[in-house]
Amino acid sequence: MATHGIGASVLRKEDDRFLRGRGQYVGDFRLTGTRDVAFVRSPVAHARLEHVHVPDEFKNVVFTAKHLTGIKPIISAPSVKGFKYSVEPILATDKLRYVGEMVAMCVAPTRAEAEDIAGAVTLEFEELPPVTDMLSACEPGSPLVHEEWGDNIFVEFSENGPIEEVAKTAAIKVTKTIRTARHCMFPMEGRGVIAYRDPRLRYLTLITSTQFPHSVQTGLCECLGLDHGLVRIISPDVGGGFGYKGLLCPEEVALGWLALQVDHPVRWLEDCREHLTANANCREHHYQITGYADADGKLLAIDCVAHVDAGAYSAYPISSGLEAAQIANLLPGPYVFSAYRCRSFAVATNKCPTLPYRGVARSGVCLAIEAIMDAIAREAGMEPTEVRLRNMVRPEQMPFENVVGKHFDSGDHPECMRRAIEAIRLSEIRARQQRPEPDGRLIGVGLSFFVEQGAHGTSVLASWGRPIVPGYEQANVKLTADGDVEIHVGTHSHGQGHETTYAQVAYEILGVNFDKIKVVQGDTLYTPYSTSTWGSRSMVYGGGAVANASRLLAKRAAHIGAWLLQTDVANVRVADGKVIAGNSSVTLREVARAWYLQPQNLPPNIDTGGLDVTAGYRAERDSGTFTYAAHAAVVAVDPATGTIEILDYVVVEDGGTLVNPMIVDGQICGGTAQGIGTCLYEIMPFDAQGQPLASTMIDYMLPGATEVPDIRVLHMQTPSPYTEFGIKGLGEGGAVGPPAAIVSAVNDALRPLNVEVQDLPVTPERILAAIDASPKRATVDHA
C-alpha cells in the first residue's frame, strides 16, 4: 500500500471546504432574479379535489394542475408480473391521496411571501375514508387509494419452498409478529431545486440536491417531453441522501416546467416541516414470521407473510415494489436452511410514497430473522450466539448460494461472529447479569448478523424490470497540461467521500501527487451518463471504471514517455507520476507538455485519443458483492422509567478490500447512528385520518451526539473474487444491524421480568407497557 493508494486512511479532500463552511449546496446558489416557490399541499389524506380557489390578485403567480399542459405524470411501473401502476400527477388533479401531496405552486420574490400566497389559496374537497393501515388495506371492503385497481395491492412477491413436511416434524416452532415504524430519512440538507433556462447552451438547467443527476435528467425528459440534449442537471454538494434523493421528485418536474414558462430562475427549498409532514417515507413493515428448528437449534424452515406500507404512489425509477421484493429476497439472511416460504405485499395507503432508505428493507428483515433466531435460542435453551453460529455458512463452503440463490462471494462468517462475541465481552456481561445493578437497571446484551448485498449489476436489476438498469459504469480520466489528473465520474457523492477514494484509485495506478488529483462529479454536462450512487455500488463500479481509465491513460502516457526516453515502450512502466525505464524517467508532466504544447516531440503512429480517456467497468460477476457484519450491543434498561441506554456497541465487518478504512469507519458509524434512530427513536405517528402527527423536531426524535455511543469498529478484509481490487459495497450495513442487535439486547435485559418488546421504535412507553401487561409485574424500584 502506498501512502495515498488503496488501503490508506487518507484525510478527505472534500472536508477542507466542508469543515470551513464552504460547501456549496443548492441553497448557497445566488442567481439574479430568482423567485421562490412554496407549495400548497393537501391538508387531508384522502379526498376528491373539487376546486382550488386562488384569489384574483394572485392569479398570475399560482399554478395548478390545469396550467400544467404538455406534462406527463410520474409513472413508475416495473415490468414485474401483476404490478399495478399508479399515476402520480405533478400537481393534484381530481384526487388527493396523502397529506402533503402538491396541489398548487406559488411564486414570489421570497419564500415568506410565497407562503403568504399559499396561505391565501383555499381548497374545496370532499373527504373520503382514508386507508391508513397496511393490514386493513388488504381486507375486502377497504376504501381504495386507486379505485381502478379493485384492491390496494401494488404487487405481491412470493417464494414457495416446501415447508409443510418440516413444519409437521420440527421440534421447535416459534412465531413473531413485528411492526416497524414509518419514519423520515432526515438528511441534514433537505431537498432543493433551482430551475432556469440557459439560452446560450440551450439547456433547461436544474440545480438540484440529488444522488443521481442522470436519472433525474431521464425522468425529467420523459415528464416534460424534452430530449436529453436539452436538459442539464447539476447536483452540487449534497448534504446526505440515504435514498431520499434517489428518485425523480415531483418538485423537480414542477419547477422544471415552471422555468420554461417564466423568464427568471425559480427555486424551492424543502423545509423541515415539509420533510416531516409530507415525506415520512421509509421502513414501515409488518411481519408475521414463523421459524422451525430442531431441538439443537438448527434452523429448518422459515415461513413469513410480510406487508410493506408503500404509500400512495410508485416513485420513479425505483418503484413501490422494491421493499417488498427485497423482503422476499433477503429474509433468509446469512443462514443455511432449505425450506423457505414467503409472501410479501406492497400495499398502497394514503401516505406519502415510500422510498428505499439506506439498507433498503434490510433493517426490518434483519430484525425479523434475528428475532426468530433469538426465539429459537430460548426454546432450545441455548446462547443466541450459538444458534447463529450453528446456522452459518462455513468458510470452506464459499462461494455459497443460499435458499433463494443469493451468491455469497467470499468470507468467514463464523469468525466475524466470534470476534464480535469476544469484543463485546459476552461472558463478562453474562457474569454481570448474575448480580443486581446498584441503580436498579437491567443489563442486556444482543447481537445481530447479516449479509449486505451491494453493487448489484445488470442481471439483478434487469430481472426486477426497472426502467433504468445499471450497466457499464464509466469514468473519464485525463492528464491536464501540467500533468495533473482530473477524473470525471457520473456517480455522485452525497457524503461518501468519492473525491478522495476515486483519487486513491487513480493514485494507486498513476502515482501522481495526490493533491493534484481532482474529481469532478454532479453535472450531466461534464460527466459520463450513470445510474449513479445508490445500493453501495459506486466504489465497486465507479472505482473499477476509474481504475480501467487510469490504466488506459498510463498506457498512452507510456507510449509517449518511451519515445521521449528514446526507448521501446516494452521497457517502460508508469509509477510515481513518471514513465520509468531503468534508471531514467520522464514525468507525466513532461508527457503532458509534449501532448498538449509541444506536439512536435510526439512519436509517430500515436493513439490520437491522447491523454483524455474514458473507460467502462462492470464486475466480472454482477450478482452483487456480499459484505457481512456482526453488530453487538450492551444496553441498560430502567424498568421504572422505561428508558434505555446503550452502554457498548461493537461492529465487526468484512467489506472486502477497504479503499479508505477511515471513510469506511465513518460510513459504519453514521449508518449505525441511523439504525439506532430506527430502533429507539424515529416514528412518524399518523392518526386514524392519516394526519402525520409530528411537525417539528420537538415531536420527531432523532438520536443526538449523546445517544450514539462510541461505536467500536473492527475490520476483516476478504477481497471479493469478482471485483476490481476485491472491493465490496458497504455503505448501508451500518444502518441494517442496530435494530436487531438492540432489540435483542433489550429483550435480554427484560428477561428476568419475562416480557419482550418487538415493535419499532422501542420507546420507554412500549417497555413500560410490556412490563405493565406482564403477569409477573415488576414493582417500581426507586433506586
Added chain:
Amino acid sequence: MKPVAFDIVRARSLAEATRLLAESGGTARLVAGAQSLGPMLNLRLAQPRLLIDITGIPDLTRIEDTDDSVTIGACVSTANIEDGRLPGRGLDTLPAVAAHIAYRAVRNRGTIGGSLCHADPAADWVSTLCALGAECLITGVNGKRRLLADQFISGAYQTALAADEILEAIRVPRLSAGGRCGYYKVCRKAGEFAMAIGVVLNDLDRGVFRVVIGATKGRPIVITDARDLQRADESIDDDAILRVFDKHGIVDRIARRQKLAALARAYNQAMKP
C-alpha cells in the same frame, strides 16, 4: 416555515415595553430568547404585528443578592445560570437543573423568564420554580405586583399576566444550610422535554417540605406538605402518590409509572443527609 411579516423594536426600558404592549391592543408580542416564540412564528402559530425585544433592558438582566434570596432578572439566560452567575449558597439546584434543559445553543439564548411565561407544563423551570417557592415580580402600565410561581402559572401555556404586563424578575429563596432539593426528570434523550418531573424541597429548618409533580397536562401539582406522602419510616408512600394521581386525573398507566419513578427518585435525593 417562514413567519408572517412583522416589525420589531428593541425596547430600552420597562416603561417603553409596557407602553408599546398596551398600545398595541394585543397585536404585539414580547420576545426574549425566541427559543419558544421563534418556532411558533415560523409555524405561523403566532402572527404578531410587532415584536418587542426586551433583552436589551438593563433591569431584566440584573441579578440581586440578599441574605435569604436572589432575584434573577427575567432575561437572564439559562446558560448564565448553568455557569454559576448566581451568587452565594443555597441555590445549587438552579445550575443543576439548567444544565439539563435543551442543548447549550438553546440555553445560550433561552431565558428563565421566557420559559416561565411560555408556561410549557413540561418545562424544567416551571416545575423547579414552583417547588422552590419562587416569587414572580411583575410590571405593568398600572404598577407592580408579585405572585408565587405556582399562581403565576395558571394552566398549560397560560399565565396570570395581563396583556400589558411583563415578568420583570424572579425572586428565589435560598435554602437553609440543612435544606435539600431533589430533582428528577424522565426524558428520552439529553436535553429533551420531560415525560415526567419530580421535585422535592426538603427544608424543614425554614418549615418547607414541598413536592411538585411536573410535566402534567396542566399546571404543576404542588403538594405543600410532603409528610402527606410519607410512611411512618419516612420512606415514600407509593399509594399516597397514586391517590394524588387519581385526584388530578392522571390515569394513563405508563405516565403514572414514570411520574411515580421521577417523584420517588427526587424524594430520595432530597432525603439524603
